[in-house]
Amino acid sequence: MAEADPEALADVAYGIFEHLLNRGLQEKGKYLYALVESGTDFTEDLGEIFSKFQEEYPQLAEAMLARFSDVGTIFRMLCEGEGVIPTKTTQMYWIVLDAPGSAPEAIEDENAGKWLIFQ
Template sequence: MSGIDPEALADAVYGIFEIYLNRELRRRGPYLFELVEQGIDFKEKLREIFSRFREDYPELADALLKRFGSIDAIYAPLREGEGVSPSKTTRTYWIVQDAPGPHERGVDDERAGKWLIFVPAGEADEAWRKVRNETVEGRLGISAKVSTARPDPDSRDERTVIYVYTKDWADEADVMRVRERLRKLGFKERIGYKRNIETFRGEYSEEGRKVTYYSA
């Protein structure tokens, strides 16, 4: 791993570990957000999962410990909302929540698309909680994600953005079903839906030019 920026490596490794952690916690029981929001101590579970991570990816685990020093240093921010609340997450650019069950198409499929919800940073935690919970219950799309408090040099907006993915942009009935559900959650202002095709092409809305496929 020589020649790689240590900070960039640590960030990448942490992102991998957080995905691993969420997957393993879910296999064992509650989601990370449930443990945090219910005030349940999960330090021992974290230690067990990290030990398994170290067995599977020894170099990555060593890089993680080199950056943070100890399991306790990883646990403390998680306990306070890192990876759960957008306002308290500074180690990753996004928090992701997938809907339960297998899906024919993932969020990276070109047939997928997403509703874009922009909210002031001060309203992000509550807005995300609503979307996340509905996603977990299977009442929205196949996945959702929210930008975090970590400054993103590629961001085009100072507001927090929430993506709500559907599996097929051509399935207008399903796309609008999700939009109606979002409206019932309180997101009543007009929002846009963008196909992954435009995202993959690097196409973004500019003054006088929109790339949203639906608007409702």
């Protein structure tokens, strides 16, 4: 199996994590954008959700930590609006999936199933 590009893996990892973070918060009746806009401390929820992510996806969690160094850095980015508030978002995280019926080598094809995760 070919080794994954660390930067690409970190992008995918962050995109998946932010999606799971939003879902985890919504299960508790909370919304990431509302927490960020109100300045509410959600470090406990973030840590809990990241721990679950780390258990389920250790390689992805490792890639995220290699890029961001710790969960505190991720928290600060989120609080600054990165990936939460469109006007404060400077990075995009792509997750590339194969669309049903498309060949794996058609990854650059318009119909290959590119998805941009942005919450």
